[in-house]
Amino acid sequence: MKEENKHQKIIKAAVKVFAEKGFYNARVSEIAKEANVADGTIYLYFKNKDDILISLFEEEFGKLVENMRKEINKEKDALQKIKRFAVSHLSFVAKQQQLAEVFGVEVRQSSKFMKEYINKPFIEYLNLIRSVIIEGQEAGLIRKDLTPGIMKRAVFGALDEMSRYWVLSSKKKHSVDEAALQISDVFIWGMMSEEARKNYPWPA
Amino acid sequence: MKEENKHQKIIKAAVKVFAEKGFYNARVSEIAKEANVADGTIYLYFKNKDDILISLFEEEFGKLVENMRKEINKEKDALQKIKRFAVSHLSFVAKQQQLAEVFGVEVRQSSKFMKEYINKPFIEYLNLIRSVIIEGQEAGLIRKDLTPGIMKRAVFGALDEMSRYWVLSSKKKHSVDEAALQISDVFIWGMMSEEARKNYPWPA
Amino acid sequence: MKEENKHQKIIKAAVKVFAEKGFYNARVSEIAKEANVADGTIYLYFKNKDDILISLFEEEFGKLVENMRKEINKEKDALQKIKRFAVSHLSFVAKQQQLAEVFGVEVRQSSKFMKEYINKPFIEYLNLIRSVIIEGQEAGLIRKDLTPGIMKRAVFGALDEMSRYWVLSSKKKHSVDEAALQISDVFIWGMMSEEARKNYPWPA
Amino acid sequence: MKEENKHQKIIKAAVKVFAEKGFYNARVSEIAKEANVADGTIYLYFKNKDDILISLFEEEFGKLVENMRKEINKEKDALQKIKRFAVSHLSFVAKQQQLAEVFGVEVRQSSKFMKEYINKPFIEYLNLIRSVIIEGQEAGLIRKDLTPGIMKRAVFGALDEMSRYWVLSSKKKHSVDEAALQISDVFIWGMMSEEARKNYPWPA
DNA sequence: CATGAATGAGTCTTCATTCAT
């Protein structure tokens, strides 16, 4: 039982340190210490500091995407899927604060070079929402005048801004669940087509 | 007038360089070159590199807040104010891409220390939305079950994510105006109270 | 009188440190200390450690070539020029031990990449001998069956090996002058054409 | 016989890697890979990286000395021995390029500490020439005014510079044999005593 | 006020060497 996989140990340590300090203020040596390995060991598993962040994204964001895909498929109805997305997203944030913090910050700030690698899984994540919206439009539940590419960003942005607040503030005035419900509710009623509004079973 | 205020010149240069490289990859010497001053001159006007970003925020974000306050006050109705906010916000992004990019990225990534200074004007900006929502709730236009503190973040987040896309992507598939309208429309219909929905003059 | 040119100061310090430790065992920080500048200052004048060595070669070896060109032109006769070359070469070695040591060692060992830059002035130096030999052959003083490209290396190699011994050994059994005379004498008599041997004024 | 002595396997691999990269740019792990052993195995056979080079010298240069001793003893006459030395030396270089490259470079560049060990066999090699010269002087074939300690270096240096060129250049304009003959010829005629010159059977 | 050459603390990264298996 040699110890848990070292690659994982380092990723986990990096999440912690990146969350605390941000990528640029994180020291490789601190990640090493956090992971209980020597500095040099990091470089047996990662090409360089950038590569730690990139790998972290590919692997962890990948898991997140897969997980979310399963979550929303538990719902039949596109509008319910949006609600489920909101709840799952914020629940992930609540459970994995540090990881969420890293995702939230680094998706935005990393250098142009890294963005290329980092955005791939992120776009996939966004496109989960896009698919749901298209599905809803085809089913007549969602207004057809709304551009899915705009809406996916609106929905994600609303949730993400909320989670950023939640993650950073120590106060946590609003419970995450409550936020998820309010936000998804507004989007559902805002995007719902005229006819769906008549037939849709209350409450959203 | 050639000898424009040097403080301003440096801020302007910093906006450009921060937008291009991000704060951590920006070199003070590059800002100096862009501003046509010597490296040392920067330190006559700013305490250090952090201080450039902080000042930039305080001053430029301050202007933005003031401007937005005027903009939304051109509308009487809270729902229209929200639409105006969306349009003005994205129009600012379109006109001042670099500044918007700096705002968008650095609000999130800057070190905990700086965040304190940077968040102040940002919170003010968010609270413009909050006030509008409260105003709308008091006027019976907006559902009272929605928490203004959540909704301000939802609205801002939706717009911000959109603008981030717009700023970074070179494709610009969706016109900013179109995005502003769709997003505000969804929020308006989503947040509108039952009774307002009956009386509210079409279109939103 | 701000202090002597810093570029020169660093080169001079590098010669000393490279001579003592060799390029690979030389520490940039030691060169800096020897030159009485900060570590970072080195990088204002040189791209990197390699560049110090390359510049050193280009500049100092360049001077050496020019100097030697003048020296041998003081003689009319190709055979005398060879003697003059030998004497001047070893006299340079004696006067500039450290520089000679760096030249001698690094011409050979530097990485293939640097060799490109380092060999240029070295080849020029070798070709001074080549020209003299060709000149001697044309004047009928030197055997025509000898390939100048081979002989230039033989003459240089003989002197260089001698100087290496002289520079490294602390004993210095043989005076440099004596060595220069013996070596050039052997080459002169060995390369001299049959007819020159009859007419050539004694001693060589 | 597959399981060749591992010590030998490592030396052989080191020759290849040192020749390609030079001692300082050679990686122990690369030698290990080339030798098909684990990194750690190297340290079962050698104290450290330095020790690989030192052993390599002692063993391989030792062989070279022995071999050369036999070669020159095939000739009776000191002048012929010099020719034989030249031809054998360059023929060795041609046949064992990599080893020659390592010898040529590392004799010069290795750190002062290693030089001690490395020079021993090298001095022995040089002294083969010295003995021949003394023998020639005693036999009246070689001028008595020449210092054997100088001449041994001149002869070796001339050949070595030639071989360095031959090993490094890809062009190989001059055949090695031709070079050996020209160089030894010049030395023979240059060192030959007056009286030998009258009686010595042509051609040299 | 302005300059920009100089500083040197701070970090990533490499790689010879070790040691548990």
Added chain:
DNA sequence: TATGAATGAAGACTCATTCAT
């Protein structure tokens, strides 16, 4: 003996900041 994952000391280089002019 043999392995090769792990170590951590060491060094090149960067860049925010200072200060003599």
